[in-house]
Amino acid sequence: MNVFINDIPLILKKAGEKVYKHHYDLILDEGQSFTSKSLVGDVLIRNVNDAIVDRIVRLMEVKKMKKLKSLTLVTDKKKRLIQHLKDQFKIVKAAGGLVIKDGKILMIYRLGMWDLPKGKLNKKEIPKEGAVREVEEECNIKVQVMDKLPKTWHSYAYKGNKILKRTNWYVMQCTDDTLMKPQAEEFIEEVKFMTPEEVEAVLPEAYSSIAFVIRSYLRAAKSGKV
Numbered sequence: 001m002n003v004f005i006n007d008i009p010l011i012l013k014k015a016g017e018k019v020y021k022h023h024y025d026l027i028l029d030e031g032q033s034f035t036s037k038s039l040v041g042d043v044l045i046r047n048v049n050d051a052i053v054d055r056i057v058r059l060m061e062v063k064k065m066k067k068l069k070s071l072t073l074v075t076d077k078k079k080r081l082i083q084h085l086k087d088q089f090k091i092v093k094a095a096g097g098l099v100i101k102d103g104k105i106l107m108i109y110r111l112g113m114w115d116l117p118k119g120k121l122n123k124k125e126i127p128k129e130g131a132v133r134e135v136e137e138e139c140n141i142k143v144q145v146m147d148k149l150p151k152t153w154h155s156y157a158y159k160g161n162k163i164l165k166r167t168n169w170y171v172m173q174c175t176d177d178t179l180m181k182p183q184a185e186e187f188i189e190e191v192k193f194m195t196p197e198e199v200e201a202v203l204p205e206a207y208s209s210i211a212f213v214i215r216s217y218l219r220a221a222k223s224g225k226v
Helices: 050-062 078-086 127-139 196-205 208-222
Strands: 002-005 008-014 026-029 041-046 068-075 090-101 104-110 113-115 118-120 142-158 161-176 188-194
Touching: 002 050, 002 208, 008 050, 008 078, 008 208, 050 068, 050 078, 068 078, 090 127, 090 142, 090 208, 104 127, 104 196, 113 196, 118 127, 118 161, 127 142, 127 161, 127 188, 142 208, 161 208, 188 196, 196 208
Parallel strands: 002 142, 008 068, 026 041, 041 068, 090 161
Antiparallel strands: 002 008, 090 104, 090 118, 104 113, 104 188, 142 161
């Protein structure tokens, strides 16, 4: 599960999954004390329980943890812990697409950030169909779904509610972009096909969840999996 709280990745792993210690700047075990200031770089916490998850979520929501790059939690009760995390939020379902054409990736520029086209699903809408609808509406193009990408979850507050948005992502092939233009009603200023190198260059101006989706695609493309 890939959760982004205040744009910081929160990764839940099951005990026994491969963990490379040299990937982390700080490794803690259950019972070891920590504060928002001590969580710096890529942090791993082992033997996590409900209480630690609750504390972590509160810290990430309230504190400006600018020095924290990612937080990985390892537990032997992953499914139960994921459900415990979800229970703290209202779940909103969304879907979007990473559109490719001639080796280039479609990026949109919205509200000062580079992004991928996406949006909330309509009631009872199938994620794949919703993803196509959102991409075609926001960019005024035609697409065909090719493959799946990892889901993302990100949290935000809305009208006093804690929201956790689940976004289903798909790789799409552009079949017609002759009338391509940004959807102004969704505050999109620019729609642009970029080379992978150009996309990498603008990722510092994208949300962490978007960077995660793009890099997942690029890794899969490099290995021939998509």
